[in-house]
Amino acid sequence: MTAVLPAIRDFEAAARARLDPAHYDYFACGAGDEVTVKANEAAFARLALLPRVLRGAGSPRIGVTLLGSRAAMPVLVAPTAFHRLADPEGEKATARAAAAAETVMIVSMAATVAVEDVVAAAPGATLWFQLYVQPDMAFTEAIVRRAEAAGCAALVVTVDSPARGRRDQDVRNGFDDLPEGMRCENLRDDDRGTVRPIVMSPVISWEHVDLLRRMTRLPIVLKGVTHPADARLALDHGVSALYVSNHGGRQLDGVPASVDLLPEIVAAVGGAVPVLMDGGIRRGTDVVKAMALGASAVAVGRPVIWGLAAGGECGVARVLGLLRDEVEHALTLCGLASTHDLEPGLVRRC
């Protein structure tokens, strides 16, 4: 990958040129009419920044500590499935790049490399593990134990998927399974000698969160919370962080843009736990807007996939480096010394 790619959208174009079209569509698409996919990015464009001047702020500090994990920048790698569709090294390449960028990678339960092998390939990486609670709680526990044993530092429990989103583009392409030779290695069931399918089940409830809470000492992050009432319930159930997300518009179409949901959730949480968010972050200025509205940090899904498909580990490193530089640059232009100085008064709705 030698071309100059100055923006995330250039990485998307490069990825599109390299990927099998059905795989590009799987990564890019959303549910239904993709109202939410489009809203996620459009909402950032409707938020304006109002910089301060003459503050003598110096070079900005952008590191964050979340649930005991240190990250050199407030941009985490969101959990995304099937990285080997984008690059033969798959999640190993992503993890090496995240380690080099000194940020947290949230490994998807639907990874195409086993979490143990991700750790082995990138021993310096800080990994959190994303879980879809499986109705067979003994199997869920086996997965949690693997994540713990591999050294993952938090459990990110995705709760926006009581059923799988309907993505018309995948249906048109007939994309419903991984190609020969690729599997969801974290779903391996050694007792049965097979890989189980991921079950997305509408029976999952707050009781399962309580069971998880008792099952593990890892901090639990609830991913996919959009309703303020659920944010308050989550606190009652002892979660360590909330993660505002509409799954990149891939689950329920018509959910508002993530960044528009953020202020109400932040108000409901009242500073009790960190609030993370993802959806539509494509620029450092988007990161700054989300953090000004109360996010402790953000995560990126598709941008990482575009980097991986465009240039493997090096491509992901460049995407993360680009976002880091853009966050620093945006803070400097806002006259701020640190992400901690971000506050809602910096953002205007236009």
Ligand SMILES: Cc1cc2nc3c(=O)[nH]c(=O)nc-3n(C[C@H](O)[C@H](O)[C@H](O)COP(=O)(O)O)c2cc1C
């Ligand atoms: C290709 C793809 C696969 C995804 N796989 C998962 C997953 O396995 N688990 C999960 O919790 N979220 C998954 N997500 C959702 C992301 O974690 C994240 O919420 C979303 O991508 C954020 O939006 P963005 O792509 O605009 O950054 C996936 C998203 C994409 C695009």
Ligand SMILES: CC(C)CC(=O)C(=O)O
């Ligand atoms: C394999 C799927 C469960 C991954 C996912 O969450 C997604 O495609 O959005």
